[in-house]
Amino acid sequence: MSRRIERYSANERVNHWFTAITFVILAASGLALFHPSMYWLTNLLGGGTWTRILHPFVGVAMFVSFVFMVRSFWAHNKLSRSDYRWLARWRDVLNNRESELPDAGRYNAGQKLLFWVMLVTMLLLLVSGIVIWQPYFAPAFPITLVRLAVLTHACSAFVLILGIIVHIYAAFWVRGSIRAMTRGYVSQAWAKKHHAAWYRELSDS
Amino acid sequence: MALQSLDIKSRSATTTESPSVRKTTQVAKLIDISKCIGCKACEAACMEWNDLRDAVGENNGAFDSPRDLSDRSWTVMRFYEEQPNEKFEWLIRKDGCLHCEDPGCLAACPAPGAIVQYANGLVDFHEENCIGCGYCIAGCPFDIPRISKKDSKAYKCTLCSDRVTVGLEPACIKACPTGALVFGSKEDMTHHAEGRVADLNERGFANAGLYDPAGVGGTHVMYVLQHADRPELYGLPADPAISPLVSLWKGLAKPFALAALGLAALGSLLHYVRVGPNEAEEPASDERASQ
Numbered sequence: 001m002s003r004r005i006e007r008y009s010a011n012e013r014v015n016h017w018f019t020a021i022t023f024v025i026l027a028a029s030g031l032a033l034f035h036p037s038m039y040w041l042t043n044l045l046g047g048g049t050w051t052r053i054l055h056p057f058v059g060v061a062m063f064v065s066f067v068f069m070v071r072s073f074w075a076h077n078k079l080s081r082s083d084y085r086w087l088a089r090w091r092d093v094l095n096n097r098e099s100e101l102p103d104a105g106r107y108n109a110g111q112k113l114l115f116w117v118m119l120v121t122m123l124l125l126l127v128s129g130i131v132i133w134q135p136y137f138a139p140a141f142p143i144t145l146v147r148l149a150v151l152t153h154a155c156s157a158f159v160l161i162l163g164i165i166v167h168i169y170a171a172f173w174v175r176g177s178i179r180a181m182t183r184g185y186v187s188q189a190w191a192k193k194h195h196a197a198w199y200r201e202l203s204d205s
Numbered sequence: 206m207a208l209q210s211l212d213i214k215s216r217s218a219t220t221t222e223s224p225s226v227r228k229t230t231q232v233a234k235l236i237d238i239s240k241c242i243g244c245k246a247c248e249a250a251c252m253e254w255n256d257l258r259d260a261v262g263e264n265n266g267a268f269d270s271p272r273d274l275s276d277r278s279w280t281v282m283r284f285y286e287e288q289p290n291e292k293f294e295w296l297i298r299k300d301g302c303l304h305c306e307d308p309g310c311l312a313a314c315p316a317p318g319a320i321v322q323y324a325n326g327l328v329d330f331h332e333e334n335c336i337g338c339g340y341c342i343a344g345c346p347f348d349i350p351r352i353s354k355k356d357s358k359a360y361k362c363t364l365c366s367d368r369v370t371v372g373l374e375p376a377c378i379k380a381c382p383t384g385a386l387v388f389g390s391k392e393d394m395t396h397h398a399e400g401r402v403a404d405l406n407e408r409g410f411a412n413a414g415l416y417d418p419a420g421v422g423g424t425h426v427m428y429v430l431q432h433a434d435r436p437e438l439y440g441l442p443a444d445p446a447i448s449p450l451v452s453l454w455k456g457l458a459k460p461f462a463l464a465a466l467g468l469a470a471l472g473s474l475l476h477y478v479r480v481g482p483n484e485a486e487e488p489a490s491d492e493r494a495s496q
Binding site: 024031032033034035036037038042047048049051052053094095096098107121132134135138139143144146148150154158161162164165166169171172174175176187189190192193194 | 337463
């Protein structure tokens with residue numbers, strides 16, 4: 001058996017990076033309209049008006065791309081009993097004491113949690129985003145719903161951005177992870193240490 | 206348009222103080238509904254002065270024309286047929302921006318300088334800075350701003366800021382034939398309203414009063430109502446205030462969210478510095494052996 005283990009196919013990698021790029025555009029342009037101190041980020045999309053015009057379309061693109069990711073990774077992200085034990089031992093997680101943790105499958109409990117957070121926030125962002133989409137849809141909705149939607153949109157985006165900050169840092173922190181999403185493979189030692197149950201599964205088959 | 210002769214008190218999406226050294230009298234428009242005959246001279250004067258020509262609408266069997274505010278109709282007469290005391294009354298209200306002392310549109314606006322409040326209290330939209338997001342609509346407790354279908358910018362009554370700044374009264378005031386519309390300092394207008402309310406009280410309108418809602422810090426367009434205890438008869442909210450949803454979104458959430466995101470990024474860096482990377486031990490020869 002090769003010491004390189006394939007983790008993501010070329011299509012999955014392209015799918016991930018398309019979602020990532022749209023996310024960065026959306027987070028920057030969204031923060032620009034959220035807080036005055038971030039308004040300068042509207043320059044990224046060519047000014048305030050262009051930001052207002054493009055942000056929703058990029059949002060739809062991200063959502064569609066994300067749906068494909070969900071389809072690819074859905075089966076591996078169901079939370080199991082041992083995942084709750086993994087989460088309860090978050091101190092060991094943070095202190096790199098991985099031997100104290102229950103063996104993780106293809107995804108550990110933290111990754112699974114992020115999957116569900118992303119799924120829920122993306123759905124909320126899509127629905128609330130449509131309600132406040134000027135000039136096409138917003139005029140059709142009652143004002144209280146529009147107010148609820150702007151608040152929901154901001155809160156969901158906040159949770160999602162927070163989740164992605166953790167996601168990006170975890171990729172740096174757990175060495176050898178970024179390569180999985182750039183080149184598609186991980187080392188045998190990486191799989192054995194971080195996703196022991198997944199590794200066993202692969203070795204058995 | 207920015208007016209050099211008039212200071213700006215607050216400015217949308219701006220966190221620092223605006224220029225504020227000059228002292229300016231607070232102004233107000235008073236609309237006395239008991240004197241209004243619904244002639245629409247104010248509507249015509251508004252169109253005339255501001256060079257606005259709305260599309261010709263359709264008759265809907267009532268006097269309301271145009272039927273609603275729009276990007277080109279900044280003031281409209283609303284006709285209400287009511288029986289507040291078992292007696293038929295025709296209540297005619299000139300609708301338009303109330304120029305809140307605490308404007309929800311300005312609080313919600315994300316574009317710096319798209320909405321300003323002048324030192325004299327007028328709230329003005331500077332359309333060249335408007336990005337067309339419609340947040341002002343969500344912020345307004347009175348359903349006033351309208352996004353143009355033509356240019357996707359928000360429009361509303363300016364209270365003729367261009368006239369007021371050079372000492373003229375707004376165009377609608379000049380056109381009113383009955384004295385239902387008056388303009389002056391907020392203090393004078395409040396005083397004038399007291400006289401009108403006393404007069405109405407004597408004429409059998411026991412609940413006459415001034416509509417200058419405290420929930421939005423008072424307004425720079427005030428109404429004398431025959432039935433001030435029931436503003437909803439005139440299509441006015443009884444106790445208007447910026448929606449708590451908008452206050453949360455544009456108040457507490459803004460600094461909290463930004464601080465939390467900054468702390469998350471900083472926390473990640475500190476974690477890396479203190480705990481270090483999580484590495485899978487691998488014999489140095491592995492990489493080469495697998496090639």
